[in-house]
Amino acid sequence: MKKDKNIVIAGVGGQGSILAAKILGSLFLARGYDVKLNEVHGMSQRGGVVVTMCKAGEKVFSPLVTPGTADILIGMELSEAVRAAPYLKPEAKTFVSSRVIPIAGQGAFADPGIYKTIDALAIAEKAGNKRCENTVLLGAASKALDFTREEWEAAICEHVKPEHIDVNLKAFTEGQAV
Numbered sequence: 001m002k003k004d005k006n007i008v009i010a011g012v013g014g015q016g017s018i019l020a021a022k023i024l025g026s027l028f029l030a031r032g033y034d035v036k037l038n039e040v041h042g043m044s045q046r047g048g049v050v051v052t053m054c055k056a057g058e059k060v061f062s063p064l065v066t067p068g069t070a071d072i073l074i075g076m077e078l079s080e081a082v083r084a085a086p087y088l089k090p091e092a093k094t095f096v097s098s099r100v101i102p103i104a105g106q107g108a109f110a111d112p113g114i115y116k117t118i119d120a121l122a123i124a125e126k127a128g129n130k131r132c133e134n135t136v137l138l139g140a141a142s143k144a145l146d147f148t149r150e151e152w153e154a155a156i157c158e159h160v161k162p163e164h165i166d167v168n169l170k171a172f173t174e175g176q177a178v
Contacts, residue, residue, distance in 0.1 A: 002033050004057035005145070006065045010084035011050050012077025012101050016134030019159055020074060021052040023138060026155040027147050038063035040042035049080060060097070072144055075102050076136050078117060095141040097121065097133060123174045132171035139175020 007024060011017045021037050028035045033056040036146030040051045053065040067086045075081025088094070098117035118140055124132040135156065143153055153169060160168045 001057075002031075002058045004060075004071070005055070006070045006087075007052070007054040007056075007072045007074065007141075008070045008084050008087045009052040009074045009076065010067055010080040011078060011134075013050055015047055015050070015076040016131065017050045017052045017076055020076075020134045020138055021054050022159045023152075023155045024054045025056075026158050027145070027151055028054070030151060030154070031122070032146075033057060034060045036060045036063035038065075049083070051080075051084060072119070072141060074141050075135060076120075076123070078136060093141075093144040095137050095144075097137060109127075118175075118178050123178070124171050127171040127174050128167040129171070132164075132168050134166045135171040136175035136178075137162075139172040140178045142176055 009017045014125040018039055022063040023033045023037065025037050030041060036055045042149050053063060055063060055065060065087055069086040069089060070092055072175045073084055073088055073092060073094045073096070075084065075094065078096060078098060083093070083102040088156060097118050099121045118137065120133045120136040121130055124130050124137045127136070152172065156168055156172060157165055
């Protein structure tokens with residue numbers, strides 16, 4: 001029997017939350033899971049909130065992760081990770097970027113002490129492209145998921161443009177080292 005997994009990815013528009021969810025979905029599909037993805041765009045093209053959900057299991061009936069049921073939170077941005085906290089189970093694992101992107105007129109409210117954070121932006125820049133911050137966080141989160149390196153590479157290659165595969169694989173590897 002396949003063990004259910006509920007994953008929430010929280011960030012802002014342009015950070016690659018949806019791409020990260022597609023990669024995760026491909027991993028679970030390749031293992032024969034039923035998978036549902038859901039994305040909520042809140043003015044995402046203007047740097048607004050994006051919450052993406054990935055549910056995988058023997059049979060998944062709804063793409064929505066309900067509060068208190070998420071096994072994993074991937075926070076692309078610290079403030080949005082804090083906002084997504086109600087989705088977490090008490091024993092959930094979190095992989096959160098230390099990056100804070102202030103929303104015009106709101107500022108940031110996140111308390112960095114709430115989560116162990118990862119400087120995913122710096123790691124992505126070191127890997128060769130700051131836009132690979134999402135892949136760095138997937139690399140960090142990969143330690144909490146039971147997929148082989150080969151499965152991760154296949155899923156990344158499936159969803160990333162060919163000219164960006166090498167830098168994404170490097171970013172993923174750097175994320176795994178965190």
